[in-house]
Amino acid sequence: MKGLKFLIVAVILAVIAFSYWVYSSLHTPNAHDKGNQYIQIQHGSSPGQILAKLAAEGIISSQTPLKIYMKVTGTGNEMQAGEYQFDSPITPLEVLEKLRKGKLRTVKLIVPEGFTRFDIAKRIVGEFPQNKPAGEDSVLDLMNDNSLIKDIAPEAKSLEGYMYPNTYDFPRAVNTEAILKKMVEEFRKVWKPEYASRAAKLKLTSHQVITIASLIETESRLDEERPVVASVIYNRLKKGMPLGIDQTAVYIAKMEHRWDGVINRSDLESASPYNTRKVVGLPPGPISSVSKSSIKAALYPASTNYIYYVLNVEKNDKSHNFYSSAADFERGKAAYQAWLAKERK
Structure with a gap:
């Protein structure tokens, strides 16, 4: 009986010790050297594969505490694919919370007003070099498909003028077709039926x-x-x-x-x-x-x-002077050219 009691006490103490270790591990920040890097969690990864990836990258020091926590709480299937940056140090529970919220790394595509399709194609290639097919000519070929705007402008030979200037956030893995579609959708929001x-x-x-x-x-x-x-x-x-x-x-x-x-x-x-x-x-x-x-x-x-109109050099605010006669226009143009000559000196 004494031996049985001792065994029971030993088991209880072991369970308590193990539970404390799990609790402590979940709440103890882990330092790592990947704070400035993105860790990619692939679509379709199992909870075990995700934890193995995090352990291999040094984001967590042990897989076991999180495995137990996810088993008990049923949160194992809530982790999402994406590209994550993990602060250092960070606790395993904070890691799990990030994975549950999901994080899709995006790239800003800035299309200023007045950009031509050639400018836009160059910028798309610069911001999304991994896109296939590669190269500005390939992007321009896609822009030559007017199917996205055929109802508005059936005579259009390209999407020129219909890719709305804006600042866009796209997933890093977005394809060029999706980029063009989004820009045309933004144009449609502005172009009213009336x-x-x-x-x-x-x-x-x-x-x-x-x-x-x-x-x-x-x-x-x-x-x-x-x-x-x-x-x-x-x-x-x-x-x-x-x-x-x-x-x-x-x-x-x-x-x-x-x-x-x-x-x-x-x-x-x-x-x-x-x-x-x-x-x-x-x-x-x-x-x-x-x-x-x-x-x-x-x-x-x-x-x-x-x-007629000529840049207003007196105001220097990018405004213009407007004229209805050729004589007035010639005087305005002469003033502009004189100012331009001074600026070039």
Whole structure:
């Protein structure tokens, strides 16, 4: 009997000791050297595989305490796949809580207003170098599929103008098709159904409105000024005057893979239908991404008789001076060129 009592007491003490060890282990921070690294937990990993991975990386010192805890609490299947950063030191329970909440590592894709599809393709490749198929040309090929916008602009040859400028958060493993789809979805949030009706009242297609919006986008950085810039475009179209927007020359150079950061005389002499110095009317399509402000300006231009504008060098706030006569425009242009010459010295 004494031996049995001793055995019982020994077992009880052992259970208490073991329970204390488990409790203590779960609450004791473990130091490791992976605090600045991401630990990837693959989809489909079992709880045992996840714990083995964490132990191998040194995030936890022992698998046993967490195995027991998850068995008792039934939380083993709550751990999620993802890419995690674990502070050092960190307790096993804190590790488990992170895994239960889930953490998907994301990459920011910043698409500024006025970016062309060529700029966007370059940025996608830069931010997501692991995407397949690789390379800017492959991304541009995907942009040439207009199925995402066919209901809005059946005549569009690419997604140019329909990839909304914004800051996006994408999973690191996202594919390019999903990126383009998301940007077009953002455009659709801005393009209201009544805008198509407004375009029809202007005797324009939706695609032509977006084309005008892209011209406005590249010409003016000020929201309040854009309806006035729009009025110049419409006035020139009515008069049969070339629009003379130099950013179309930049677009041509980018299309032909020869843009070097400077508008050359050869760019302005190009026979491309996008050359608004030579060709009367609108270019075949948009030349950049467009903001809500530029779309509204294209749909609701100001009522003016202006047909010229020049950067306002006196204010130096990116605004423009507007003119209705060639003589006034030439004086304004001369002042601008004189200022530009000083700036270049």
